Amino acid sequence: MSIRLSTGGRLIDRSRKIGFSFNGKQMMAHPGDTLASALMANGQMIMGRSFKYHRPRGVVASGAEEPNALVNLGKGKRHEPNQRATLTEVFDGLEATSQNHWPSLNWDIGEVNALFARLLPAGFYYKTFIHPRPFWKHVFEPFIRQSAGLGRAPDPRHSDPDRYEQFYAHADLVIAGGGIAGLQAALAAGRAGLKVILCEQSAQWGGRAPIDGVEIDGQPAADWVDAAVAELAQMPHVDLRLRLMAAGVYDHGYVIGYERLGDHAPGQDTPRHRLWRIRAGRIIAATGALERPLSFAGNDKPGVMLASAMRDYVVNWGVAPGARTVIVTNNDDAYRTALALVAAGLSVPCIVDARPEANGPLVQEARASGLRVLTGMGIASVKGLRGVVAVQLCAQDGAGEVLEDVVCDAVAMSGGWSPVVHLWSHCGGKLTWDAAGAFFRPDHARPPTDQKGQGFVICAGAADGALLADETMVNAAKSVGRVLAEHGKSGAAVPVAKAAAEAPMQPVWVMPAGAGVKKRAKMWLDFQNDVKVSDVQLAAREGYESVEHTKRYTTLGMATDQGKLSNINGLAVLAQALDEDIPRVGTTTFRPPYTPISMGAIAGEARGEIFQPLRRTPIHGWHEENGAHWEPVGHWRRPYCFPKKGESHRDAVNREIMATRNGVGLLDASTLGKIIVKGPDAGRFLDMLYTNMMSTLAPGKCRYGLMCSENGFLIDDGVVARLDAESFLVHTTTGGADRIHAHMEDWLQCEWWDWQVYTANVTEQWAQIAVVGPKARAVLEKLGADFDISAAGLPFMAWAEGKIGGFTARAFRISFSGELSFEIAVPAAQGRAFWEALLRAGVEFGITPYGTEALHVMRAEKGFIMIGDETDGTVIPQDLGLAWAISKKKGDYLGKRAQERSHMTDPTRWKLVGLETLDGSVLPDGSYAVADGVNANGQRNTQGRVTSTYFSPTLGRGIAMGLVLHGPDRMGEVLDFNTTKKDAKGEMRMIKARIVSPVFFDPAGEKQNV
Amino acid sequence: MLTFQCPYCGVQACETELAAGGEAHLKRFGPGSSDEDFEGYLFLRPNVKGVHFERWRHAMGCGKWFLAARCTATLEVFGTYPAQTTEPPPEIIAAIKARRPDWSLS
Amino acid sequence: MSEGRVSALGGAQSQGLVNIRDIGLQGMVSLRADLAQAAKAVEQVTGVAMPAMRAITSGKACSVAWMSPDEVLILCDHAQADGMVTALSKALAGQHHLAVNVSDARALFGLSGPEGALRDVLSKITPADLTTLAPGEMRRTRLQQVAAAIWFETEAEARVICFRSVARYVFDLLAMSAHTSGAVGHH
Amino acid sequence: MRRYSAFAIAREAMRHHLGWERAWKSPTPKAQYDVIIVGAGGHGLATAYYLGKNHGIRNVAVIEKGWLGGGNTGRNTTIIRSNYLQDPSAAIYEKARSLYETLSQDLNYNVMFSPRGVMMLAQTEHEIRGYQRTAHANALQGVATEFISPRRVKELCPIINIDGPRYPVLGALWQPRGGTARHDAVAWGYARACSDMGMDIIQQTEVTGVKREGGRVVGVETTKGYIGCSKLGIVVAGHSGVMAERAGFRLPIESVALQALVSEPIKPIMDVVVMANTVHGYMSQSDKGEMVIGGGADNYNNYTQRGSFQHVEETVRALIETFPIISRLKMLRWWGGIVDMTGDRSPIISKTPVDGVFVNCGWGTGGFKAIPGSGWAMAELMAKGHSPLADAFSLGRFREGRFIDESVAAGVAH
C-alpha cells in the first residue's frame, strides 16, 4: 500500500494540511501535493480504469504523460472529466471521483471485458457485428458506446460559470520548459537583452535536475535554479510563467500557450484559463525527455510505475507507492531511483537489469550500498490482482522461464528515455534515430521553417537528446547560442553541471525477448487504450504495416496522453514484427496540443453578450424598450415586428402592414449600406459595377440598380442617388454594405487602378428611417421641412436635403412598399431623437413602427425582388424579369461576359412569375412545381419553385413569387406545388397555384407616385 | 498562422488582420472573349504546390490589396508588393530564385 | 440644432485594471486624396502637418491620423466636422479627393491607467504588437472580431476608435479585459 | 479470402490470433493494367471496387503515394447525409448513403455505418426558408428528410441550448438516416475487397507523370518506375491540381486546408450529428466517446495539412454557444487535411482533355459521405463512357455556366 513518508517532500508544506475528497471519502493532503501524490499518501493506489478492458489502474507517471490516473474533478457547473491527477494541484475542498466504471472503482462490471480479452483483439469490431444488419445500430453500437468513453460530461443544464481570456504576445524568443536547459537558455537570452517568454507547464521551476542530485556550478541544482529564477525575475524584458504550457507551434512562429490561472486556486475570481497567442521570432523547446515503460507481462498493474516518477514521488512529495520496490531497467538512470528509495528508508529487494553487464558509477554505488543487482534478467510476470504482490524473474534473452519469485509491493521500471520533440514536430520538423540512446531526436538539418524559410524551433537540453545533466547544459548553451548569433550577440559562460556518469543503455522492446504469444498478450504498450504488444503484432500480420495504419487499427497512442509513453515502444515492436529498422517505420504525426486544453480557453472571452459583436443601429435602444421581436441579420439585429401585449407575431405583422398601407408606418432602415463613390471616373466605374447605366443619372435623382458578380449572378441591388457631378451615393442591402464596399475597392485597387475614384463606406454615419404610407408627407409637414417636399418639388425617385424638424436630413423619394415613401437620413448621433420626433409628429396619423417582416410582405405585394429570396447565388437578372435594368448599350459590365455563356442564355431557364393558390392559402416556403415523370436518376421532374410566399393582409390571401419554366409565357396556367405532407393514401399532398403577374398590388404605381 | 508585411503601411500583419483573395495577376477577359479564355480567367487555376502569387487585403488595417509570393508547400513568403502590377516585379523574382534556384516563372 | 445628439454609449464608463470611458461626440473627417499633393491644403485647414506613415499628429484644434497611403482621418470638434469638410473641399478644389464627415459612424474610447496595464488589457484583444507602439503612432488592427484603431496619447492614456454599431461590443470587451482579477503583468 | 465473422474471431482466438490473413496484399506492380487509379483514398478504392464488381474489370491497380486511406478519407469528421438541394447532388449523395446502409455486408468488413440521424439547425428566418426548400426538394428526390420544431430538436439532442440568447434554434432539417461511419474502415474494407478481387494496391508509390501518345494516355511514371495502362483515373483530392498538371491540363480547383479536432472521450452525451451553420460549427460523438468537431477551411492555397488557429477558435466558440456543455471538455487533438475546392463547390466526375484519363475530385469539405456513390458513378463512367449519376458533374459545366451550387441553401457542405 502506498504511504506518506515521514521525511522528504521538497514541494510540500508539511506544516499545513488541507482536506479533499475522492469518491466521497474525505482525505488530507499538504499544500504542494498533486492529486496523485495526495491519493497515494492516503493509501489510494487505484485511481482509474482502463478504456477497453476496464482494468484497475494506478498512477504510472508524475506529469503530463500520465495515462491512467484520470479523474472527474469538481461537481455541478464546475465538473470536469478526464483531469490528470498528476497535474492537478490539490486545494482545500477539492472533490474528485474516479471514472469509467460501474458500480465502483474497486468493483467494475466492465472488468468482464478483460475476461473476454482474447475475443477482443485489436480491430475485432471490424470483423464482427456485421450481421444481422440492424443490430449494429440498435444493439452492438450502443453497447460499445456505453463501455467506451472514460469520464462523464458536465451537467448540460448549466453553462460554464468560469471566465476565460486570451492574450496576444510578441517575443524574440519563447522558451518552453523551465528545467535547467530552459532556465539557462533564458538567462543567456535575457542577459543579451532579448525579449523572452519562458513558460513552464508545471507549478515549479527546475525540471528533473533537483530530483536527480545534479550539481551546477558547485551548488545543488535546486539552489542554482532559485538563483536563476531570481535573476530572470529582475529582467523587465523576460516574462516568467509557471503553469503555462506551450500547447502547439504553428506556422510563422506562432505559439499557442495554455495558462491555468484558476484551476489550483478556485474562488479567486481569476479567469480560469488564459490562452496565449504568441508570435515568436524563435522557439526553444527545452521540454525535457520522458521515460519509457518496459513491456513485460502485467506491466499495467497498480504499483508498477516509471522509475523516475517513483523518484519524483519520494523526493518531491514524500510519498511512496510501496515499501518493497523491485527496480527493472535497461539503463543506469533507474539506479537513482533505487538509491533514492533506500535513502528514504524504503526497501529495494533487487534491481533487475536487462543488460548483460552493468558497471556504471551509479550501479557501483547501488552495489556498494548493498543492493542486489541482477543483470541479463527481466520480469516474466507481475503477480497480484489489484496491486503488486510479487514479480517473477527470468532471463532477458529467454522465453520467460521463471527463475525466481521476488515478493514486493511496487515495481519501478525504466526502458530508457525519449526526448520531448512535440514542439519541434508540430510544424514539420523532422527526426533522426539515435541508436545509442534508442530514441528519436530532432534532425537539425530539417527543422520546421518560418516565413523566411529559416528553422525557427530549436530543441535544447534533454529535448535535443542531451540527457545527462552536463551534456544538457552544454547543449542548451549551444542551442541558445544559435539564437543569440542571429541577433549578433554571443552567449555567456556555460554553467558546469555535474551528475553521475552513466554507462550505455540497451534497448529492450519486449521483456523477455523471446516471450511467447500468451505473455505478449499481457504486455501493455498503451495503458489507457489497452493496446498490447500482441495487438501491434496482429496489425503487422494483417497488413496494417504503416505505422499510421497500426495506430488507427489498434488505437495505439490515440488516448488522452497521445502515446507519450507508448509510441516509441509501439513502433519498435512494429519494426520488429515487420523486420524493419525503426527509423524506416518512423513515428506517427505529432499534433497539437501537447496535452489537452480546455475548449473554454480556445473560445476565450467570446461567450454570452460578446459571443459575437452585436451591431446596433442608433435606434436599437428604442426597439429594445418597445418590445421588438428580433431577427438576426448578419451581425445586426433588426426588429421583425413590434408585438403588442398578447398579440401574436403574425397579428402584429398584419397590423403593421395595414397601418402603413392606410396611414403611415415607420421603419428603421439604418442597416442599409451607404457608400459614397466620388471622382472624375465615378460614373464610368458605376457603369461597370451595375448592369444598368448610372453615369447618365442626373444630380438630385435616384435610380434602382443591379449588381452581378463577374460570374454573372445577381449579388446585390439598391438605389443610387447622384449627389453632384462627381459623387454618387450607393445604397446596398443590409448584408451588402461591407461586402460591396470591399468589392468596389477590389476592382479599383486591383484592376482599374488608373481610374480616379474614391469610395467611402458611410453606412454608420447615418440613421435612415423610412416614413411610409399615404400620410407620410403629412407627418413630415407637421414636423416642418425647410425644403420642398411636395409631389412636384420632390417627386418619386428624387432626393433633396435640408432640415426636417430642425434635423439636418437627406430625403430620398424611394419606395420598397409601393406607398408614398420618404427614406430620410439624419446623422447617427441624432437618429433616435429624429425617430422619436417622427413618432410624436405622427401620433395624430396613427404612425406605426414596423419590422422586417412587414417590409418583406409589402415588397412582395408589389412584386419587388429581395436579394436572398428571389436570388440564391444561381439567379441572374434575366431570370427575374429585370431585363429593363440591364443596359444593352454598354459594352461591358461585371457579369456581362458570364451571362453570354450557353447555360445562361438557355431559354429553358426558370423565370420569375407571381403565384396564387386556387384556394387562397399560402404556398409553403420553398415548394417545387412538379412536372411529369422522373429524370435519369429516378427523381421527380420539376418545373419551378417558390421563392417568396406570404399571407397578404392587404389582399386577404396568400401570394407568392416563384421561378417557373417559361413562366411569363404561361400566365393563367395552374401548377401543382408539393408539400412535405402526405395524404390519406400516403401520397404527397399537392397545392394548386395559378401563374399570375408578380405585381399583386397597385400595378400602375398610383400610390407611390404621389 | 501566416504573417505578411503590408507594402502600403509597413505593418507586419497577422493573417487574422488580412483577407485572402486568391491567385494574383489574373488577366481579365470580358465581352468578346472566347469561352476558353473566360473559363480560364474565372476558374482554371494552376493551384501550384510551390511558388504561388496571390492576393491579400489588409482588411483590418489600411484596407489595401497587396500581392505576395509564397510557397504553398512550406508557407515561406518570398516577398510582398503592391497590387498595381501585372506581373511579379524583378526583386520578387530574384528573392524567389535565391531561395528556389530551380524555379522559373512559367 | 444640436438637440438629441448622443454618442454611441452616451459617455459610459468602467473601472478596473484600467479605466475605460466613451469619450462622447468627436468630430471625424475622412479624407481620401493623394496625400503628398493634399499636404498643404490639409495643413492649411487643420493646422497640422501631414502625418508620416502610421503617425498621428496633433495641433491645437485637430489631430490628423494617417490611415492608408491615400487616406487620413482628421479629429476635430464634433460641431466643426461639417465645416471642416467644406473647408477641405474648397482647399482641394481641382484635386481629385473625397472628404466626408464620419463623426457619427464611429465611437471613441479613452483608456487610462498604468502603462503596463494599458498594454496588457489591450493585448488580450488585439494581435498587434503593442510593445513597440509609442505615442504618436496609430495602429489599425482588430479588437477580437471587429476592426479598430489604437494609439497612445501618453503612456498613461490610450485611445480606441471603432465603428458605432459595435461600440457596445468593444466596450464590453475592454471592460472584461480590464477585470481587476485578470492582471497579466506582461508589459 | 477467409470471411470475417464472430465465429472466425472465436476460432482465431484459440490460436492466439496467429492465423489471420493479410487484409490486402502488398504486390509488386505489373507492367501493364487495364485501369490504373491514382490515389487509394475512399473514392479511388471505391472506383476500383465497382469497376470489378459492376463491370468485371479486375486488371486494376490502385497506386498510392503514402499509406492507403491516409488522405482526407483518414482525417474527416465522417458525416454522412444526402439532404442536398440540387437534383444531381441529391442523386449521388443518396446513392452513396443507400450503399452505406449495406456496405458492411457487401464488403464483409464492419464500417460501422451508424444512421443515427443528422440535423442541420435553422437559426435565422433565412435558414428556415432555405431548409424548407431543401425539404421540399428532397421529397421529390426520394431523400427522406423533414423540417422539425425546436422542441423535437431538444428531444433528439438534449445537450443543445435551443434558447441561445443570440441565435435561438428555430427548427432543423432532420435526416433520420444520415449518420456517421468509421472512416478508416471504409478505406480498409474497400481495399480488402479490391485485393480479394485480384486488384493490386500499390502503396508508398507516387505517380509522377502521365505518359500520353497521340492525345491518349498509355501509362504512368511512378517512383517505382513506368507502369502501362489503357485508362487512368485520377482520384487524388487535394492533389488534383498537381496531378492535372502532370497530365497536361488545368482544373477549376484550389487546394486549401480544412481542420478538425476531437475532444477527450467522454460517456455518450449525443446520439445524433448536429450542424449549426449560422454560427459555423458541427459536432458528433464517435463510438469511442470523443466529440468530433469540424473546423473551417483556410481561404488560401495550402498543401501542409496544417491550418490556422482562428478557424478552430471560431468553431469552438460556435459550439460552446450551441452546446454549453463542451466548455469544460478538453481538446485532445487537432489536425488538417488538404481539400480540393471547385469553382461552384460541387465535385467533378468527368472525362478530361486527355483521352482515357478521367478525373474524380472537387469533393472539398464533404466527400466522405459520397464515397460509395462516387465510386459507383466513376466506375460506370470509366467502363461505359457515361453515367447518369456523373453527367451533371462534368468539367464542361464551368465553360457553360451550368453550376451546381449547394451553398445557396445550407451554406456549408460537410
Ligand SMILES: Cc1cc2nc3c(=O)[nH]c(=O)nc-3n(C[C@H](O)[C@H](O)[C@H](O)COP(=O)(O)OP(=O)(O)OC[C@H]3O[C@@H](n4cnc5c(N)ncnc54)[C@H](O)[C@@H]3O)c2cc1C
Ligand atoms: C477535416 C476534414 C473534415 C471533413 N469532414 C467531412 C465530413 O464530415 N463528411 C464528408 O462527407 N466529408 C468530409 N470531408 C471531406 C472528405 O474527407 C473528402 O472529400 C474525401 O475523403 C475525399 O476522398 P478521396 O478519396 O477523394 O481523397 P483522399 O482520401 O484524400 O485520397 C486521395 C489519395 O491520393 C493520394 N495521392 C495524391 N497524389 C498522388 C500521386 N501523385 N500518386 C499517388 N497517390 C497520390 C493521396 O496520398 C491520398 O491518399 C472532410 C475533410 C477534411 C479534411
Ligand SMILES: NC(=O)c1ccc[n+]([C@@H]2O[C@H](COP(=O)([O-])OP(=O)(O)OC[C@H]3O[C@@H](n4cnc5c(N)ncnc54)[C@H](O)[C@@H]3O)[C@@H](O)[C@H]2O)c1
Ligand atoms: N540520466 C538520464 O538518463 C536522464 C534522462 C532524462 C533527463 N535527465 C535529466 O533531466 C534534466 C534535463 O534538463 P532539461 O531542462 O532538458 O529537461 P527537464 O525535464 O528537466 O525540464 C523540462 C521541463 O519542461 C517542462 N515542459 C515540458 N513540455 C512543456 C511544454 N510544452 N510547455 C511548458 N513546459 C514544458 C517540464 O515540465 C519540465 O519542467 C537533467 O537534469 C538531466 O540530468 C536525465
Ligand SMILES: Cc1cc2nc3c(=O)[nH]c(=O)nc-3n(C[C@H](O)[C@H](O)[C@H](O)COP(=O)(O)O)c2cc1C
Ligand atoms: C473521426 C475521427 C476520430 C478521431 N479520434 C481520435 C482519437 O480518439 N484520438 C486521437 O489521438 N486521434 C483521433 N483522431 C485523429 C487522428 O489521430 C489523426 O490526427 C487524423 O486522422 C489525421 O491524421 P494525422 O494527424 O496523422 O495527420 C480522429 C480522427 C478522426 C477523423
Ligand SMILES: [Zn+2]
Ligand atoms: Zn496595410
